[in-house]
Amino acid sequence: MVHEVEDSIMQEARQTNTSFLRQFTQIAATLFVTAMFVLSCSSEEKQRAEAINENDSLPFLQSYGISTLISDSGVIRYKIIAEQWDIYNTTNPPLWTFVKGIFMEKFDSTFHVDWYVQSDTAYCHNQKLWELRGRVNIRNQEGTVFTSEELFWDMDKHEMYSNMFMTIRKPNEFLQGYNFRSNEQMTRYTVTNANAETPIKNDSKATESDTTATRPAPTKNRQS
Numbered sequence: 549m550v551h552e553v554e555d556s557i558m559q560e561a562r563q564t565n566t567s568f569l570r571q572f573t574q575i576a577a578t579l580f581v582t583a584m585f586v587l588s589c590s591s592e593e594k595q596r597a598e599a600i601n602e603n604d605s606l607p608f609l610q611s612y613g614i615s616t617l618i619s620d621s622g623v624i625r626y627k628i629i630a631e632q633w634d635i636y637n638t639t640n641p642p643l644w645t646f647v648k649g650i651f652m653e654k655f656d657s658t659f660h661v662d663w664y665v666q667s668d669t670a671y672c673h674n675q676k677l678w679e680l681r682g683r684v685n686i687r688n689q690e691g692t693v694f695t696s697e698e699l700f701w702d703m704d705k706h707e708m709y710s711n712m713f714m715t716i717r718k719p720n721e722f723l724q725g726y727n728f729r730s731n732e733q734m735t736r737y738t739v740t741n742a743n744a745e746t747p748i749k750n751d752s753k754a755t756e757s758d759t760t761a762t763r764p765a766p767t768k769n770r771q772s
């Protein structure tokens with residue numbers, strides 16, 4: 549009788565183990581199939597996303613050998629000369645790029661040139677914020693020359709600025725420093741951590757260092 553009970557218990561245990569193994573195998577198989585499905589979907593989504601990004605990275609319009617005038621509200625604001633001009637209208641905000649350099653002239657309301665600038669590359673964000681990079685060289689109507697590796701022109705705020713090292717050269721003065729800020733005409737500007745050199749008699753130089761230096765450029769009357 550005892551052996552029969554033991555045999556019955558062992559048989560039930562084997563059946564229980566077999567049932568458990570069968571359920572475990574089914575669960576494991578289900579999890580494996582689910583994991584493979586998720587990985588497959590993720591891979592497809594990634595490929596789809598990469599394809600979309602690749603399309604978005606293509607310019608809507610690409611032009612070469614450009615020389616054009618840009619107007620705002622019927623008034624000509626500036627002139628652009630560039631070897632290559634790429635326009636992206638799917639980015640947010642829309643973007644213009646000039647990867648092979650740019651030459652630009654800004655005009656005042658009477659179509660006189662306020663300044664002209666050259667740089668290795670340029671970007672225009674939403675036709676409002678210009679970003680000039682690489683050997684930026686700008687000259688205003690008074691003959692003052694500004695050089696830096698970076699310059700921004702905010703057309704909404706009507707200001708120019710750069711946080712990188714800036715040099716300002718005039719016939720009778722040389723100024724250099726950081727955190728350059730200027731009005732849109734490049735006639736009034738400030739530089740922090742500035743170092744200025746001004747020639748005096750006997751070709752000697754007087755040097756001064758200030759935390760902040762303000763150098764308003766002289767104005768001159770124009771003749772129409």
